[in-house]
Amino acid sequence: MEAADLLQVLDRKQPRRLRVIENLLRGRRTVSTLYWGQRYHLLPLLDANKHLDHGALTAPAQQLAASGLVTLDSEADQLLLTPTGQQRQAGAYYQPQTSADWLNLDLGAARQRLLLAVQVTSQYAHSTSRYYPLATDLVTRRVVRQWFHLEKGPQLAAALLTAMVQSLQQLPVQTAEVMTDLLTGYQHPGLTVSQVASEQQQTAWEIQLRQRDGITQIARDARQADHPLHGLLHPLWRSPVTRSAQATLYAVEQGGSLEQVAAQRHVKANTVKEHLLEAAILSPVATFPYDRLLPQRVRADFAAALNADIDSWQFAQLPEDLRTRYDFFYFRLYAIWRGRGMMDDGATHS
Known part of the structure; x- marks a missing residue:
């Protein structure tokens, strides 16, 4: 993730901790990471970059600070957009359109299955039996092999092409182009993310966001029972x-x-x-x-003591009698409840 990418996940009013963003991308599912990921509206990025090195966001953060785009509180590990940073953030940058489903889909597995299935189908359509299959894990190879033996036939390639075109037509043209550039098939070795980023003059992270959109849209459409990839991708929908x-x-x-x-x-x-x-x-x-778990009397007790912005709430600052009556679990559960727009009339409020 480069400085330009980090800029996109920051805010002008809400200080955001660099360590939370890093842990979210790396898939560290602690309650603290999940809670603040929700507060930052960044939960769809959970596990989006599991190979991110520890501390890898420090240099991009310092670069943003040196450019006057953020204020960086090194002691609190927090960043806040400056007015200049907010203007830069509003510039041209890809905005994903399927992120609401990212937590509900095993995107890593879907990516591997889709890429290998396209390659196998393309080579099969051209009667090619000698080629180097994409490097994937054993589970992916086994599942794709089973899928292929069930689906193979003279109509498979055409059906898969039609289905994928219909999916990609629902995405921005540039995103569809990125998806096809990253595919491997007959006499089409496929480009790497870095190569596509160079061609598109975007960051590698931005290209990965486009790919996530493409994969998710295809997986959405594959929920239909008659879709050629239904048996391959439908099982990957799950609860987060x-x-x-x-x-x-x-x-x-x-x-x-x-x-x-x-x-x-x-x-x-x-x-x-x-x-x-x-x-x-x-x-x-x-x-x-x-x-x-959080009956009305408990909510009333916390509501009487907590009136400031949710992000400023601290359990240690509650009145002693409240800390004696309720432990941290109820405090955090109340914050989650309120943070999701709930009020005591039972409705959600934006």
Whole structure:
């Protein structure tokens, strides 16, 4: 991620911690990272760059500060856009249009399956049996092999072409071009992200955002049962909540107390709380049992003590009697509830 890319995930009013952004991109699923990722409206970028080196955003941040585009508080590890930075941010930069689904799709697996399936189908259509398949993991090769043996036939290539064209036509022209440039097929070795970035005069990160849009749009369309990639991509849609957290949430929904659920699942009570906070952040508001875990009397107690901007709330600054009555779990759950636009009339407010 270059300085120009980092600029796009910053804000003029909300100081954002560099370490949170880094951990989010690297897929560090701590409650703190998820919570602040939600507060920053950057959760779709969870696990978007799992190979990002620790500290890799420091140099881009310093470059932005030296250019007068951000103020950098090194001690607090926070960045804030300057007016000049806000103007620069408003310039030409790709704005993804499918990011609402990124958490619900295993994009890494979808990318590998799609690229290999296109290559195999293209070579098959030209009766080519000797070629070097793309380097993928064993699971991808096995799944694509199974898919191909089920789908192969004289109409496969045409059906796949038609389906992909229909998907790419729903995206900006440049994004569709990026997607096709990155594909590998018969007499088409495919370009690398760096090569496409150079051709398009954009950053590699911007090209990856375009590719994520393309893959997600194809996967969206592949949810249709008659789509040629249905069997390959449809299984990759999933809940962003981990299975362990889902199991904890289910046990709570069945009526168990936090202590009972911890004993039942053979985990610590704090682990139960972490699972529930993860589910509260990543689940649709309507599906989480806020009324059970955060009843009105608890909300009223916190509401009476917390009136400032949510980002400034600190558990340690609560009145002592409130900290004695409720531990950090309820404080954070209330912040999540309020942060998602909920109020005591039961409606969401933007």
